[in-house]
Amino acid sequence: MKVLRVSEVLTAINGHLTHGDNNLEIHNVCRQLRNLKDHSLYFHLSKKLIDPSLLIGKSHYVIVTEDNRMERYLDSSSCLVLVENSKNAFLDFIDYYRGLFTIPVIGVTGTCGKTTTKEMIKHILKKDYRVHGTYSSQNGLHLNLQYLLGMDKNTEIAVFEMGVAYPGNIRISGRYFKPTIGVITNIGEAHLEGCGTLEKYVKAKGEMLEVLSNNGTLVINGDDENIKKLSLESFKGKVLSFGINDHSDFRASNVKYGAHGMQYRLHFSNEMYEVFIPGYGEHNVYNSLSAIAAAQIIGIPIEIGINRLRDFKGMERHVKTYNGFNGSTIIDDTWSCNPSSVKSAIEVLKNISKGKKEVLVLGKMQRLGNRLKEQHEKMGQTIMNYGGVDYLIAVGSSAALTGERGITLGLNPSNVFFVNDANELESILDGISNEDMIILFKFSLGKMDPSYRKVVEKYRLS
Template sequence: MKPLLLKDIVREIDGSLVKGYEESTIQKVVKRQSNIDQHVLYFCLAPYACNWDLLKTKQGYSIVVDHLTGEEPIHKDVNIILVNDCKEAYWKFICYYRSLFDIPVIGVTGTCGKTTTKDMINHIAKEDLMVHKTFQSQNGLHLNHGYLFGLDDSTQLAVFEMGVAYRGNVRSSGRYFRPTVGVITNIGEAHLEGCRTLENYIKAKAEMLEALSYKGMLIINADDENIKKIDMSNYQGKIISFGVNEEANYRANKISYANEGMNYTLLNSGKQYTVFIPGYGEHNIFNSLAAIAACHSIGISIETCINRLQTFRTMSRHVKIYEGYNQSMVIDDTWSCNPSSVKAAMQVLKNISKDKKEIFVLGKMQRLGKHLQEQHIKIGKTFMEMGGLDYLITVGSHAKLTGMSAIENGMAASKVIMVDSASELDSVLEKLSGENSCILFKMSLGKMKSEYRQVVVKYRQA
């Protein structure tokens, strides 16, 4: 955090310093009483949230309150700021703190590819700029406060993931981050548990326009049918697109699978560029296009972006390839599991398995709410439309619906194996694995029993 003088904070939040020293320096801002320490500013956001008996032994901190009785047991070395409304004061302060940084801030949202796109942007920019970014895929609203106060005088670029569980999430993140560049990677069928319908989910992602204050740079996937449903009529800023669509500003063609990655030709403003990115899958090409467009928008040349992406490495459990157990080829894509990422993983399996036996291990797709059964059934049909599989192994009762759907759509019942435990899965894979097999694990391991992780680790290792 950039250190601030208390008197400046009091001015910006329209408060009154009823006790203390206005020249005090604030080095940290917190919303939890347990985090109070010296040089800390605490906003008492919940009514009567202050436990003054616990606070009476602490000193050297500052507190913002909207209610005082005059009988609070307060240490003499404590600054007290009185405001009309603590929550309103907090948001005034958030707005003030963000305004102290006249730097490019890139917000990234989308069903799939948020983390990879954000990490690609960081990988490209970090050689020239001091970058502050969200950690891995941790983009929960409760983390926004800490991410904002990670900005300091050394920060030259910020890249924030802006996730969606419910409508209003991107709007809330936008109040903290106020991005100058917004990226929407894609909009698939996910997070229906909180958003209820795809239409609501699209509207939730469309809040990126509001986060940008309907100005600035908006970077969107030109091929995504759901993004096309967003009402852009009130957007006053510049809209840039990426994809394979001929109208895309950053367009990929001549796409091919290469050794440990993807090749393609990038077309932009009448020029052509040869691109290689590590990691398999056409979805990864879209991630790279979004990252290149974002970095180019802040002044990094396309040539530099392409050159630096050659050394990019994806996060663990994001379509990672291994020469694994029993000489099997193993694809670990177990970070998350939703319809969009399942289709992308299937596409990778189809393209790299070559003549090997294709084995797809599918777990429960997450956060689909009342649409869970419908989406699992739909994926079974999709598998068959994409060419089918040699073996489909489903894990648990929900994924079983996908197996039954695959059978209904023409897959031999003997090729669909339904298991309910890690030991069953291991037993089946022992029989099917071998040098002529390609095993794809597609599940959200973080939401499953640890025994399943042990199975995946076993088959990843040679």
Template sequence: MQPLDVSDILNLLQGELVTGSEHWQVQHAIYYNRHDLTHPNTLIFINKNDSINWQIINNRGPSLIISDKPISELKNALGNTTVIRVKNTLQAYWSFVEYYRGLFQIPVAAITGTCGKTTTKEMIKHILSKDWQIQASISSKNEPRQSLPYLTGINETSKAAVFELGLGNTGNIKHQCMIYKPTIGIITTIGVHHLDGCGNLEGYIKAKSEIVEGLSDNGTLIINADDENTKKIPLHNFKGKILRFGVQGQADFKASNIEFIKNGMKFLLHVSNQIYSAFIPGYGEHQVYNALAAIAAVNEMGIPINKAISRLRTFKQMIRHLEFSTGIGESTIIDDTWTNNPTSVEAALKVLDTIGKEKKVILVLGDINRLGNFEKKYHREIGTMIAKRNVSMLITIGTKAEEIAIQAKKDGTNAEVHIFKDVTGVLDVLKPKLDRDTILLIKGPMSSRSMIEFAESLKDK
């Protein structure tokens, strides 16, 4: 965080200094009970109804409290704590956020989508970090409550920022855009997820479209030209620049001649009548889409396309994202336990269509969560997808995933099907089948520690 004088914060928020000194600086900012207090020199927003542990705040001090609690309570602050009383804590918070974001005139990319958010974000960060100091969200930690620490992670050395936008409910993306004020918005793809928070697919698409409203009139929107659900987002009121990436139809950043080669994907990139040869580590056409979005974003920030392509060659594929390993009996294990939704399952199956042609294919699939009332529908659709493929064995783990197995059998799959409630006993079924001619895909929710650990146990250490 760029250090800020307490006196400037006092003037900004038009507050009243209750206790302490205004002649020092804060270097961190948190919201009480939402973020951990781990550093001295921290600004802390505290709501009227929050119960305050003054001793902990004092021990971590010096600290600056911003609150609308009664003065009688705020005077209980200890010696290492400065307190500013404001009329409304929430209004003070938004005034601070707007002020802090306004200190930096840098490109800020915000990314949403059912799949590919984290990978695209990491690709952008990888390309830019060679030249610039970059502020970025960490891994897939994209919850709205993370937004304040991420924003204040921008400082005077930052040349750009890239943030992944989490979506659990309608309004989440709008909230994050109000904080980040992105200059570039990216929608990777829109499939099916978080229907419990958005009601249905239409509600989910509408929630994703909040990123369009979150861009300024001179912002740039980068979208997937081939994605049918993305095409449903109304863009007629958007006054900024639109860049499209894709493979199938018209696109500003288009890939052709896509090939699976050793350790990744080779393709030709077409931009403004120019053709570039490109390679991205990691298997799957979806990985090419991620690369297209990343190249479009960094090019919009001023990075030449040739330089972006060159740097993507050294991109390190993320762990548990279709991660290939040698497993028991010299089998091939594909660990895709990072996330689980219908779109990512379909992408993984498409990779197997190519990589697994000469292999015995085994699928180990876990529950897909957060599908609301459409839970059985989408699990069954996956079962139908599997039945159309040459699969040797299908193992489902969990009560929801059981629907995949039931539907696959109903649709006439040739696979040997096993249904498990949890991972207990799965290895006994798998082990005799694992040899050098076998390729196994294991996919489950990131919330399932047991499936993640089971995937690790299949790998040859």
């Protein structure tokens, strides 16, 4: 973070210094008192009294609190700042710190593709700018302060992933990050356990429009039916779209599966560009379109963005292909699992199988709340809409609903397996796998017993 002095913070939060030196430097903000270090700023947000023993041996820190009784416990090198409301003071500090930066800040949200899109944007920009951003797909609200304070005097552009588990999440993240460019990759059926209904989830993603400034730019998937439900009437900024349909500002045509990636033509403002993106799937075409669009808004010419994406390395466990055990081909898509990502993975399986027997290993689709049963049964229909698969291995009771529905619709019952542990899965795969087979692992490994990871690693050779 930028180094601040107590005097600056006092003004920002309307605080009153009752103990210490207002010239003391602040180098970091800690959320938990046990992590208090020299030159740390701590906001006492709890209604419980601070345990004085946690301050023993510590010095040169700043405590912001509503409790004036704390002064007796501070050493002479430290500061006590009294405020009327600690939570409001904390939020005022966030606003102040973010206001120290007049740089482009890109916020990325969406049901699928937000992490890959965010990483693509960073990949394009990092050769010209010092870029700060969220780590991997870790976008929980508890990390917002850490990411905000990661912006320092050297930061020229920030790219933040903004997730939604509940309505209001993007409003909260927006207060921290205040994006100047907002990207919505797509809106599918996910996080229904927190949002309740698809309609509420769509509105929660639409909070991006609220947190963008009036002179900001919104970049949206022009082909997404749920994004089309968002009202743009009150948004005063600029709107750019990406997609495959003719109306999109950044439009892809002639989309093809090539060697180890996707090829397409990009049309923008009466110009046409040839594009290659490492990694399979039409979803990666959309991800790259949005990344190229965001970078172009920053000022990176489209042809440069395209060239830089040619050596982009896809995210681990995001529809990545490998040579597999027993000569098979493996698609590892075990980072997350929701209806939209399952469909994207099946599309890849269908397009690269090239006559090989297709095996889908499907686990529970996460965070669907009371729509879990419905969505898993619906996925059985979706699989058949794609022409079915040669083998379906349903892992767990939720995926079993998909398998049962698939059998009802025409899957060969002899080739549909139901497993409840990793040993069963490994045994079935050992019995059927061969060089004439392509196996798609599609589940959320992070939500499953670690023994499943060993099965995936056994089959994913290189």
